[in-house]
Amino acid sequence: MSTAPAHAADEVLLAFARAVRAAGVAVTADRERTWLEAAAAVDVGDQARTYWAGRATLCASPSDLERFDQVYAAWFGRQRATASSRRPSAPTVSVASLDASGEASGERDPEAVRAQANSAEVLRHRDVASLGPHERAHLATMFAQLKPRSPRRPAHRHTAAPRGLVDARRTLRGQLRRMGEPGPIQWRRRGTCPRRVVLLVDVSGSMSAYADSLLRLSHAFTATGQPVEVFTLGTRLTHVTRALHQRDAERALAACGDAVPDWAGGTRLAEGVRAFLDRWGRRGMARGAVVVVFSDGWERDSPMALGEQMRRLRALAHRVVWVNPHRGKPGYEPVQQGIVAALPHVDHFVAGHSMAAFEELVEVVGRA
Amino acid sequence: MEPREAFATADELAQRLAGTGYLADDSLATVAWLALRLERPLLLEGEPGTGKTALAEAVAAALDVPLIRLQCYEGIDSTQALYDWDFPRQILHLRAVEAVAGDGRRDVAAVEDELFDQRCLLARPVLRALRESPAVLLVDEVDRADDEFEAFLLEVLSTWQVTIPELGTVSAATPPVVVLTSNRTRELHDALKRRCLYHWIDHPGLRRELEIVHTRIPGVSETLAAQVVSAVQRLRSDHDLIKPPGVAETLDWARALQELGASELDLETAAASLGVAVKYREDAERVRAALERILA
Numbered sequence: 042m043s044t045a046p047a048h049a050a051d052e053v054l055l056a057f058a059r060a061v062r063a064a065g066v067a068v069t070a071d072r073e074r075t076w077l078e079a080a081a082a083v084d085v086g087d088q089a090r091t092y093w094a095g096r097a098t099l100c101a102s103p104s105d106l107e108r109f110d111q112v113y114a115a116w117f118g119r120q121r122a123t124a125s126s127r128r129p130s131a132p133t134v135s136v137a138s139l140d141a142s143g144e145a146s147g148e149r150d151p152e153a154v155r156a157q158a159n160s161a162e163v164l165r166h167r168d169v170a171s172l173g174p175h176e177r178a179h180l181a182t183m184f185a186q187l188k189p190r191s192p193r194r195p196a197h198r199h200t201a202a203p204r205g206l207v208d209a210r211r212t213l214r215g216q217l218r219r220m221g222e223p224g225p226i227q228w229r230r231r232g233t234c235p236r237r238v239v240l241l242v243d244v245s246g247s248m249s250a251y252a253d254s255l256l257r258l259s260h261a262f263t264a265t266g267q268p269v270e271v272f273t274l275g276t277r278l279t280h281v282t283r284a285l286h287q288r289d290a291e292r293a294l295a296a297c298g299d300a301v302p303d304w305a306g307g308t309r310l311a312e313g314v315r316a317f318l319d320r321w322g323r324r325g326m327a328r329g330a331v332v333v334v335f336s337d338g339w340e341r342d343s344p345m346a347l348g349e350q351m352r353r354l355r356a357l358a359h360r361v362v363w364v365n366p367h368r369g370k371p372g373y374e375p376v377q378q379g380i381v382a383a384l385p386h387v388d389h390f391v392a393g394h395s396m397a398a399f400e401e402l403v404e405v406v407g408r409a
Numbered sequence: 410m411e412p413r414e415a416f417a418t419a420d421e422l423a424q425r426l427a428g429t430g431y432l433a434d435d436s437l438a439t440v441a442w443l444a445l446r447l448e449r450p451l452l453l454e455g456e457p458g459t460g461k462t463a464l465a466e467a468v469a470a471a472l473d474v475p476l477i478r479l480q481c482y483e484g485i486d487s488t489q490a491l492y493d494w495d496f497p498r499q500i501l502h503l504r505a506v507e508a509v510a511g512d513g514r515r516d517v518a519a520v521e522d523e524l525f526d527q528r529c530l531l532a533r534p535v536l537r538a539l540r541e542s543p544a545v546l547l548v549d550e551v552d553r554a555d556d557e558f559e560a561f562l563l564e565v566l567s568t569w570q571v572t573i574p575e576l577g578t579v580s581a582a583t584p585p586v587v588v589l590t591s592n593r594t595r596e597l598h599d600a601l602k603r604r605c606l607y608h609w610i611d612h613p614g615l616r617r618e619l620e621i622v623h624t625r626i627p628g629v630s631e632t633l634a635a636q637v638v639s640a641v642q643r644l645r646s647d648h649d650l651i652k653p654p655g656v657a658e659t660l661d662w663a664r665a666l667q668e669l670g671a672s673e674l675d676l677e678t679a680a681a682s683l684g685v686a687v688k689y690r691e692d693a694e695r696v697r698a699a700l701e702r703i704l705a
Binding site for chain 1: 608
């Protein structure tokens, strides 16, 4: 098709709308009609106004604008110097591309997009410990997509509900408002409120490949604004909740790094859990909470001690979840003495080695 | 005059908007003019503080018609947007009828009709806009409302009429000018977008923003305005802020500095008044650390 003068103006304009549709913008028939009306209203001779009329009638979101501009440039042979390149972030974080060299030119190629989506899918299932620096950077952006839901517990107070107990007060108050006229009966039911989540992250040497991802996961939990407490376990116990309470994940991790004195050292799991229970847990933090322990179960001290501490923890907490990165690997058997001692006192034993496993974990915690 | 016929060209509209203190660039003027001409709702998206709501106010002022504002929020429903019956008033009416005509000779149907009369009708923004049209109806932050509410808006925006079962159909003689704004906290439904003309409002460039400051704050000194605007532009472009300041913040900042009696923006006054432009603690820290470079 060409823009030869033999074509009626409407035909050219309509063909342009079809081209915009072909470029991936959802141009429907009624939009085409509006576009023709708008173009007629602004006078087709006026290039700038026609351009703006097309943008307003054929596009529906910032991503459409870019496609529209490209088609416009190709169709009418003019490059519009348009508004700044800064576009809003979409409400959801887009799926990160794996290929670091994915330049702008290839991005709108549907094939390329599909390939990227696939590689992001692959990345979701890859073991975090086996990733290179580029992939790690992409994985970091994927944590923003995790939306942990905090578990709920029954609250003391009643709230309005479609059925349940008769809410006599509210029914009568409504009647008073209507000057004594009886109205529908109101019902009430006990509400729910968020249950506390406590994360104990093992940052010892054997877990160092996972520590970064696990702390990012912890940051995603704290970012929900629900009651979440985070501790790191190594040779000693460190409370890092405050360090993680920053919007920016990178800064939160940096602050966390400053706070933790024993990165990649040995593990004294039993000692750490005991310190947690004595200093925090028994005083209320673990009571009725969902406690998640991220560890591979390598224990320097005696496994019996760990078993005893886990029993204490289980007695206080609502649910105890043990996350072991190695569990997701083929051929894994829980044979480390620490794990063997701890397992009887654990409600859920889940994997924690990839993004997909983290998503499952978030589900498990949300439902606990 | 009908809004459709009010302006012959987009330039004319731009001039009239400028007369009310709103400087619309070429693109926005064209799209707004098209919305009037084609009688389509105008959907404005953009960062907070880029003048989406202000445009509706300016259009209302330029057309000299009332502005009716519907602020959306989570859980808004048609009784808050459309109409509601004034229940206490209906009860009061019944009691009054009882008291006056105790012998029961009154016609029951007539009394019932009186209950669902215009008197007992509470008109909410959408119904008011349809009745009082020509008017500008501003549906502010429509992304905050629920999906169901969008579907309801869709019905009104496509037919320009509302049916009240007890009273009949209310339709607008001339469709009101409708401006919807959204901050993109969620994606709006396609069906709603299809009814609308879409425009994305960007932060203005240096020159345009300077003009806006001078128009909105007449007494501001040349140097102060230039310094504030260039500082804000720099904040937007080279700092990764959680919430970059919008035009509204620029105006507030310039106004605040004027109130402080500052004739120019130096380190001290900037640090003291930073809270007017930057509203997050993390942002404030980041900006404070780089303040010298920003003002340079």
